Amino acid sequence: MMDRTKYLYLAGTVVLAAAPAVLNTYWVDVLNNVGMYAILGLSLNLIVGHAGLFNLGHAAFYAIGAYTAAILNSHFHIPVLWLLPLSALTAGLFALMIARPIIHLRGDYLCIVTIGVGEIVRIALINNVFGITGGANGIFGIDRPQIFGWVIRRPQEFYYLIWLFLMVTVFLFQRLENSRFGRALNYLREDETAAEGSGIHTAHYKLMAFVIGAAWAGMVGNIFAAKMTIISPESFSFWESVLMFTLVILGGSGSIPGVLLGALLIIGLPELFRGFANARMAIFGVAMVAMMIFRTGGILPARPRTYRLPQPAAAVEAKP
Amino acid sequence: MTLLSLNRLTKSFGGLTAVNNVSFQVEGGSIVGLIGPNGAGKTTVFNLITGIYRPNQGEIIFNDGSIVGQPTHRIVSLGIARTFQTIRLFQNLSVLENVLSGCHCRMKSGSLAAMLRLPSQKKEERRAVERALGALTFVGLESQAEQLARNLSYGNQRLLEIARALATEPQLLILDEPAGGMNEQETGALITLIRRLRDRGITVLLIEHDMSLVMRVCERIVVLEYGAKIAEGEPAAIKADPKVIEAYLGTEENE
Numbered sequence A: 001m002m003d004r005t006k007y008l009y010l011a012g013t014v015v016l017a018a019a020p021a022v023l024n025t026y027w028v029d030v031l032n033n034v035g036m037y038a039i040l041g042l043s044l045n046l047i048v049g050h051a052g053l054f055n056l057g058h059a060a061f062y063a064i065g066a067y068t069a070a071i072l073n074s075h076f077h078i079p080v081l082w083l084l085p086l087s088a089l090t091a092g093l094f095a096l097m098i099a100r101p102i103i104h105l106r107g108d109y110l111c112i113v114t115i116g117v118g119e120i121v122r123i124a125l126i127n128n129v130f131g132i133t134g135g136a137n138g139i140f141g142i143d144r145p146q147i148f149g150w151v152i153r154r155p156q157e158f159y160y161l162i163w164l165f166l167m168v169t170v171f172l173f174q175r176l177e178n179s180r181f182g183r184a185l186n187y188l189r190e191d192e193t194a195a196e197g198s199g200i201h202t203a204h205y206k207l208m209a210f211v212i213g214a215a216w217a218g219m220v221g222n223i224f225a226a227k228m229t230i231i232s233p234e235s236f237s238f239w240e241s242v243l244m245f246t247l248v249i250l251g252g253s254g255s256i257p258g259v260l261l262g263a264l265l266i267i268g269l270p271e272l273f274r275g276f277a278n279a280r281m282a283i284f285g286v287a288m289v290a291m292m293i294f295r296t297g298g299i300l301p302a303r304p305r306t307y308r309l310p311q312p313a314a315a316v317e318a319k320p
Numbered sequence B: 001m002t003l004l005s006l007n008r009l010t011k012s013f014g015g016l017t018a019v020n021n022v023s024f025q026v027e028g029g030s031i032v033g034l035i036g037p038n039g040a041g042k043t044t045v046f047n048l049i050t051g052i053y054r055p056n057q058g059e060i061i062f063n064d065g066s067i068v069g070q071p072t073h074r075i076v077s078l079g080i081a082r083t084f085q086t087i088r089l090f091q092n093l094s095v096l097e098n099v100l101s102g103c104h105c106r107m108k109s110g111s112l113a114a115m116l117r118l119p120s121q122k123k124e125e126r127r128a129v130e131r132a133l134g135a136l137t138f139v140g141l142e143s144q145a146e147q148l149a150r151n152l153s154y155g156n157q158r159l160l161e162i163a164r165a166l167a168t169e170p171q172l173l174i175l176d177e178p179a180g181g182m183n184e185q186e187t188g189a190l191i192t193l194i195r196r197l198r199d200r201g202i203t204v205l206l207i208e209h210d211m212s213l214v215m216r217v218c219e220r221i222v223v224l225e226y227g228a229k230i231a232e233g234e235p236a237a238i239k240a241d242p243k244v245i246e247a248y249l250g251t252e253e254n255e
């Protein structure tokens, strides 16, 4: 079983590596967006899917990472990719700060507060907070990323940067999921009292889900800033948070393949049906309602973790 | 040696005093029963010990240190584990993973070690699975390790809660109505299990309505009524105590 998924990933990698050779620039750019939203979705999946904390303000962390890169690059000309860890750090610290007082809130209350946080960040950016965010116009003239003197400029080049980042993310998050850390998030999602009563520091893990999720979104923000060379508050609206949330729930919360599929459907599919752009919201809505009724785990729901059981006796008995 | 000592513990909810000035001790290596009619405050005492509630007054001393005000997860890592009166398993996770939650507090690897999959982390994971299977074997559920918790029978779910608590490597195990919903045969096996726990060096404090179980397995019994302690002693003395008999009049038919 493990082997089959490995081959699937391998085949996927080959197809992806070849994609820019056969697609035109427009479609490569669509795939770039799919890739970025997939990473954003995976980062949100830690919070929403694994820890079960409803966060509808994820765009705030994305924005903070993007603005960190934009401000430091345009003022001090630090190469954008060098700023990746810093974007992660600022977004993570911001999450630490705002999540601490609100994580004890339950379900719907937390959801409402995170919407508020997302809006406050966006409005602060519009109001040129600290005089460094450029107000509604945003920040111009962000440098292109460079790797060993090679400037990444064309969508085809960004494609490899973004999808490599996505693959690294999948690799790391898969390990994270299948660990003491990942389990702890699931325990607190299933029953917080029982988790705490079994010795899990639930408040700490909720906070860490937010911090790691935010840090990752911050890094996507960095790449977004470098890709656009200009960013403004409107790129980080409530709608962005809704997209990320939707793709996680629709694809399969707590499931990496689910989130990847979700990103493809939510970001990629509408491009196929440009003509019906107006119907997009309605289709989303219907799909979400159908999902909530017929397939609550999403299209590709999370699968139980597998463990290698050391005792052959137990393993033989388990097989019917 | 006294392992746990409650001193003049009081807890009220609004106008209701659920636990009223209760004191008793639990000796290391003993099996102690906490009984009383419905609503007497037994579960509240457990919630005070495990830090879910904070007492209005009084002290809780475990291993010579006060644990009042400590968060629940910390109290678990100090060595007190519990089961719940209404079963609280992670229903959608496997039986093995339910027990692994108990191993958590004896493990160290964090998120970074997991992402890098350090050798120490891999080794720790392997050992945790072994220990979890050990706890499952102890309660007799090892063949169900890969089932989802919700697919277990009611009696087995109670055993799984015990296995999960056991995985935290407790010194003191507190069981809230462990025989609730069990049939006669399962209850018999539970009695053996509780004795085996004690033989493993674990002190047991239990709440139970099944008087035959309490009388057979407990060495000491504490009786609560309306939040206050009305009697304490050995099973034979408790059985004969007129105050206890009066408290149980009309509520004893579920014996």
Ligand SMILES: Nc1ncnc2c1ncn2[C@@H]1O[C@H](COP(=O)(O)OP(=O)(O)OP(=O)(O)O)[C@@H](O)[C@H]1O
Residues within 6 Å of the ligand: B013, B016, B018, B036, B037, B038, B039, B040, B041, B042, B043, B044, B045, B085
């Ligand atoms: N969180 C709470 N808020 C308000 N009242 C509570 C709370 N918890 C318990 N009580 C009340 O405290 C009293 C004691 O409850 P407790 O659950 O400790 O009883 P018990 O002895 O465990 O009863 P049972 O045998 O039915 O389980 C009851 O009157 C109950 O309603």
Ligand SMILES: [Mg+2]
Residues within 6 Å of the ligand: B042, B043, B044, B085
């Ligand atoms: Mg009770």
